[in-house]
Amino acid sequence: MDATAASAPAIPDPDANATNSQALIDALTAHVALVDRSATIVAVNRAWRQFADANGGCLPEHGIGQNYLALLDGMRRCSPHTAKEAEDAAIARRVAAGLRQVLSGDADCFRMEYPCDGPGEAHWFLLTITPLPHAGGLGAVVAHEDLTALKRAQDRALEHSAQLAASFSGTVNAIARFIEKRDPYTAGHQQQVARLCDAIARRLELPDERRQGLLLGASIHDIGKISVPLDILARPGRLSRPEHEIIRAHPQTGCEILEGIDFPWPIADMVHQHHERLDGSGYPQGLAGEAICLEARIICVADVFDAITSHRPYRAARSHAEGVDELLAGRGTRYDSTVVDALLAHLQAPATVAA
Ligand SMILES: [Fe+2]
Structure with missing residues (x-):
């Protein structure tokens, strides 16, 4: 065998290059x-x-x-x-x-x-x-x-996602209507809290999808009160300690009702945590700071303001100024300061909030 010929570089073959390309x-x-x-x-x-x-x-x-x-x-x-x-x-x-x-x-x-x-x-x-x-x-x-x-797969996924969102909204609305049949006062309170939460979320520039979940959570945040006898909920006088404990169980009851539904938002957490306070003084778990989800911190502030400024069976409505005083007194301690500021900005200029 000719070793020289064997080691010579191969001559480029233009046809082979074209074929390879x-x-x-x-x-x-x-x-x-x-x-x-x-x-x-x-x-x-x-x-x-x-x-x-x-x-x-x-x-x-x-x-x-x-x-x-x-x-x-x-x-x-x-x-x-x-x-x-x-x-x-x-x-x-x-x-x-x-x-x-x-x-x-x-x-x-x-x-x-x-x-x-x-x-x-x-x-x-x-x-x-x-x-x-x-x-x-x-x-x-x-x-x-x-x-x-x-x-086409993306279009189908979007369509499916829209159907799921509509289905979740329908589920929550059905629950809200159920509460309304039994307890119109709680139903009206939840609707007003949901409106305030929407205004706060817009001020905080929450993404639309997260705001949608917050609205649903806020609109049924007191669902656990369906386990509280109506005569306790509507009684004008003072409640006994055991009766008070029954009312304080409503976030836990609400969470237990909802936790089996696989919502795309943390609805059960919102309901469970809406009476928690930033400094850990709330109930039922005594959570503090960011251990409380943002949605629950928003519902908490809206809930406190509406509770103070609305008529209750056991007392007359107090003024907006008294509601604002409570939020300012707890700003940064019991209540998330960013959320309080957003609600106060809304109350001062509600018309500037986008529809
Ligand atoms: Fe509540």
Whole structure:
């Protein structure tokens, strides 16, 4: 065997390189075209050819030899007669600008998502254009990745999520109506507390989804009172210690009623903790600080203010000023100062709160 011949470097085979490149891009699921520095299409992959054939095969040779920018410019020059044509022209304009940026070396990558309604069903694509060294210059890889299945799965997930949210709201509203039938006073109190919580949440700029959970929790926060006899709840006179203990059990009872429902929000915690106080002086667990969830700290402040300023069976309503005095007296000790400030700001200028 000739050792010299065996160790000589292999002579590059341009045909083999081209074959390898084609095999490489054919392995990709994205629809890929390679363009040279003038944007002429020099190769396309199998997925590109299959998609073109399935959608009418309008490009001879699947576009090989045609100029990509010229194709896009042709779409741009069409006078749009419909909103869809105008949208297509706008997409073509953006793609052409992105391709020019990559070919000129001004951008390392161009990406955009776009809809595509062919003769078949509607599709969504992610377009990625990246540089490709080619024949001593700079060409580009133009890849269209079909996102249609992903988009449809996202749409189904959103639809399912909206149905679940509506179902949870319906469950909570049914519970609230049940309470109202038995005890209109508690029902009215919960509605007012929910309104105040909504105003506080907006002031605190809570995300909409979290605010929605807070509203539901606030609107049934006293659900545990269904275990308290009505004559105790509505009695004008003083309560005995055992009767007082029955009322103080309502956060625990409410939590036990709700904890079996798998809400996407901590509704059972909100109900369980709404009589806890920041300094640990509340009940039933004596939680303190951030061990009390924010929603419960908000319900607590709204609950205290409404309890003071509303008529009770055993006493007349006191003034807003007295409610504010109590919140200020406990601000930062019993009550979360940020939450108190948000409620006071709302009470001073309720009209500025967005609907
Ligand atoms: Fe309560």
